Amino acid sequence: MRSPRRHPLLVPALLCAFAVLAARPTDTTDAADNDGAGSHGATDVGVSAQVARLYEDAAVATRQYEQGRTEAEAQRAQALRAEALLDRERREIAVLHEDLGRIARAQYRSGGGLPLTAQIILAGSPDELMRGQHVFSQTQLAVNNSIDKSRRAESRLAADEAKAAAAWQELEKRNTELADLKRDIESKLEQARWQLQGQADASVAAGACRGAVRLNQPRSAVTSAWLAPVETYALSSGFGSGGARWANRHTGQDFAVPIGTPVRAVGTGRVVKVSCGGAFGIEIVVEHAGGYYTQYAHLAAVTVDQGDRVTPGQWIGQSGTTGNSTGPHLHFEVRVTPEMGSGVDPVPWLSARGVVLG
Known part of the structure; x- marks a missing residue:
C-alpha cells in the first residue's frame, strides 16, 4: 500500500482547499449586484446563489473528506503494520539476548576464554591446539555477530517506535481537521437553506412568485438526452x-x-x-x-x-x-x-x- 509520506504536500493542500471553502464570504452583495434586481429581489437572488455555491462547496468538501478518510485508513494500516513490526523486533531481540547468554555459558564450560599461552601448555598436540583455536575463533565470531545484530535490531526498534507514534498523531490530527472543516461548511449550508425556504414560504403565502433566479451553473458534461431530475437522491x-x-x-x-x-x-x-x-x-x-x-x-x-x-x-x-x-x-x-x-x-x-x- 502506498505510504502517505511519499506525498507530504497532499494533506496541506487538502486542508488549504478546505480553509478556502470554509472562509468563503456569505455576504450576498456581489450576487445581487450582478443580477441588477431591486433591493428585495436582490436579497432573494443572493440567498439562492449562496445556497447554490455552498451546495457545490459542500460537495467538494465531502469528496475531499472521503479522499482524506481513505488516505487516513491507509495510514492507519501503515501504523498497525509498524506496531506489528515492533512486536516482532522485540521478540527477535529477546531471542538474541538468549543466544548471547547461551554462547557465554558455552564458552565458560568449554574454556573458550583461556589465554593463548595456557592453551599451548595444555594442548596435547599441535592438532589439538589448532582445533581449540578454531573453536575459540568461531565462538568469538558468533558472539560479535550476535551483538551487532542485537544493536541493529534495537536501533530499528527505536526508529520504528518513533515512526509509529508520528503516524498515529498525524492520523488523529488529519481526521479532526477534515471533520471540523466539513462540519463548518455543512452548518453554513443548512442555515442558508432555511433562509431560502423562508423566502419561498413568503412567496407562496403572498401568491406571487419572486421570478427566476439566474444562477451561475457549472459547465454541463451531460451527454444523455434524458436523466434524473436530481443528481443525488x-x-x-x-x-x-x-x-x-x-x-x-x-x-x-x-x-x-x-x-x-x-x-x-x-x-x-x-x-x-x-x-x-x-x-x-x-x-x-x-x-x-x-x-x-x-x-x-x-x-x-x-x-x-x-x-x-x-x-x-x-x-x-x-x-x-x-x-x-x-x-x-x-x-x-x-x-x-x-x-x-x-x-x-x-x-x-x-x-x-x-x-x-x-
Missing part, C-alpha cells in the same frame, strides 16, 4: 401510493433531497408554467417532444421563466418544501397534459428513455 413516495396527504393516489415520484438541491430538466423542452401557491407550492411544468410534460414541485426557487427553452441537465430550480409538503423533497410528475390528473408512472417512463432510478 433517495426515492420516497412512489406513483400510485396511498397517503393522508393526497385526495386519491400519489400522482408522481418523490425524491428525498435537502432544501436547495439543484433541480434539473430531465430532457429538452420548453417551460410552459411557473406558479406559486396551492398544494404544489412553487412548481414548474416543462413540455417535451412527443406530447409529454414533466412537473417539478415543492420548490424553494426557480431559475427559469415561462417560455424558456431548457436542455437536459440544466438547472431549472432549487428543491424545497413549499405547499402541501411534510419535509424537503422534489415531487416529480410525468403527464400527457400540462395539468394535474393526466399523470403516468415516472419510473418506467424514465427507464424507457435509459434512466434507471434507484
Whole structure:
C-alpha cells in the first residue's frame, strides 16, 4: 500500500482547499449586484446563489473528506503494520539476548576464554591446539555477530517506535481537521437553506412568485438526452401510493433531497408554467417532444421563466418544501397534459428513455 509520506504536500493542500471553502464570504452583495434586481429581489437572488455555491462547496468538501478518510485508513494500516513490526523486533531481540547468554555459558564450560599461552601448555598436540583455536575463533565470531545484530535490531526498534507514534498523531490530527472543516461548511449550508425556504414560504403565502433566479451553473458534461431530475437522491413516495396527504393516489415520484438541491430538466423542452401557491407550492411544468410534460414541485426557487427553452441537465430550480409538503423533497410528475390528473408512472417512463432510478 502506498505510504502517505511519499506525498507530504497532499494533506496541506487538502486542508488549504478546505480553509478556502470554509472562509468563503456569505455576504450576498456581489450576487445581487450582478443580477441588477431591486433591493428585495436582490436579497432573494443572493440567498439562492449562496445556497447554490455552498451546495457545490459542500460537495467538494465531502469528496475531499472521503479522499482524506481513505488516505487516513491507509495510514492507519501503515501504523498497525509498524506496531506489528515492533512486536516482532522485540521478540527477535529477546531471542538474541538468549543466544548471547547461551554462547557465554558455552564458552565458560568449554574454556573458550583461556589465554593463548595456557592453551599451548595444555594442548596435547599441535592438532589439538589448532582445533581449540578454531573453536575459540568461531565462538568469538558468533558472539560479535550476535551483538551487532542485537544493536541493529534495537536501533530499528527505536526508529520504528518513533515512526509509529508520528503516524498515529498525524492520523488523529488529519481526521479532526477534515471533520471540523466539513462540519463548518455543512452548518453554513443548512442555515442558508432555511433562509431560502423562508423566502419561498413568503412567496407562496403572498401568491406571487419572486421570478427566476439566474444562477451561475457549472459547465454541463451531460451527454444523455434524458436523466434524473436530481443528481443525488433517495426515492420516497412512489406513483400510485396511498397517503393522508393526497385526495386519491400519489400522482408522481418523490425524491428525498435537502432544501436547495439543484433541480434539473430531465430532457429538452420548453417551460410552459411557473406558479406559486396551492398544494404544489412553487412548481414548474416543462413540455417535451412527443406530447409529454414533466412537473417539478415543492420548490424553494426557480431559475427559469415561462417560455424558456431548457436542455437536459440544466438547472431549472432549487428543491424545497413549499405547499402541501411534510419535509424537503422534489415531487416529480410525468403527464400527457400540462395539468394535474393526466399523470403516468415516472419510473418506467424514465427507464424507457435509459434512466434507471434507484
